Amino acid sequence: MKGFSMSRQNFYVSKPADAEALILAAEFSFDQLGVPESSELWIVTETKAQLRHTPIEQFLGEFQTKVLAQGRSLVSKGKPIRYYSSVTLPRSAPKAVILLLDASLRLVTRVDGLNGTAAMIVVPWLMEDVQGWIDAHGPTDILTNAQASTAPLPAPIVVSALKSLLTGINVSTGLAHPRDKDKTIDLFRILKKAKIPVDAEEVRAWLIQQKLKPTYADEIASIARDPSKVKKSSSGVAWAGDIISQWKTRSEVEANT
Known part of the structure; x- marks a missing residue:
């Protein structure tokens, strides 16, 4: 399936951002520049104000921080160091190590979807803002060197349904096409009618693990939470009448292989 890269290394600090974290x-991020796969280091915050007059400025130095804030780069271990805010963040990050500071839900989702990243190090503002990212990727805590658990897998029949969805929609555009959105709404309405439990957070994590962009996974998970509240653009049903039986059979076959 065409999607964003999942080969990067994921790390986080298991407590909200303070000076120590x-x-x-x-x-840790500067150490990652020594990894051959990395090409540069990006320091990313929501706003430039989160860079200046902070513990990061104390770590980098006032002059060096000012250079970064002006859009210029520094060099460490022969590799460039750059700063980006949410306004200036590029759309891809070839082999970049990204240090995401005071990570908000919106910004961690954007950075999570960048293509080509070598490593992502997240320091959260609030832990709940990055829980979805943790659930999807199981990052390593740099405080303890322990790997976080990913979210549980959805029920086998739900996984079978999601696999059908991913082969039936344009995964490179999410639910931009009304037909793809209707197909998604129908899928979760069918599961709900069959009284099959669906956990939206498990769905989101599984979709990201299948290389779907996080923003597109968010769209699908939003529908999964309550498909009856989402309006369709057409009146037809996109799935076969016996689709539940098909999903059940496929899930049983996969469980035995």
């Missing part, structure tokens, strides 16, 4: 993450 910020500096520890910065030191």
Whole structure:
């Protein structure tokens, strides 16, 4: 399936951003520049104000921080260091190590969807803002070196249904086409009518693990939470009348192979 890269390394600090967490993450990120697969380091925050006059400025130095804030780069271990805010963040990050500071839900979702990233190090503002990212990727905690658990897999029949969905919609555009959105709504309405439990967060995590862009996974998970509240653009049903039986059979076959 065409999607974004999942080959990157994922790390986080298992507590909200404070001076200790910020500096520890910065030191760790600079160490990652020594990894051959990395090409540069990006420091990313929501706004430029989160860069200046902070523990990160104390770590980098006032002059160096000012250089980054002006859009210029520094060099460490022969590789460039750059700063981006949510306004200036590029759409791809070829082999970049990304240090995401004071990570908000909106910004961690954007950075999570960048193509080509070598490593992502997240220092959260609030832990709940990054829980969905943790559930999807199971990052390593740089404080303890322990790997976080990913979300549980959806029920086998739900996984079978989601696999059908991913082969039936344009995964490169999410639910931009009304037909793809209707197909998604129908899928979750069918599961709900059959009284099959669906956990939207499990669905989101599984979709991202299948290389679907996080923003598209969010769209699908939003529908999964309550498909009856989402309007369709057409009156027809996109799935065969016996689709539940098909999904059940496929899930049983896969369980035995």
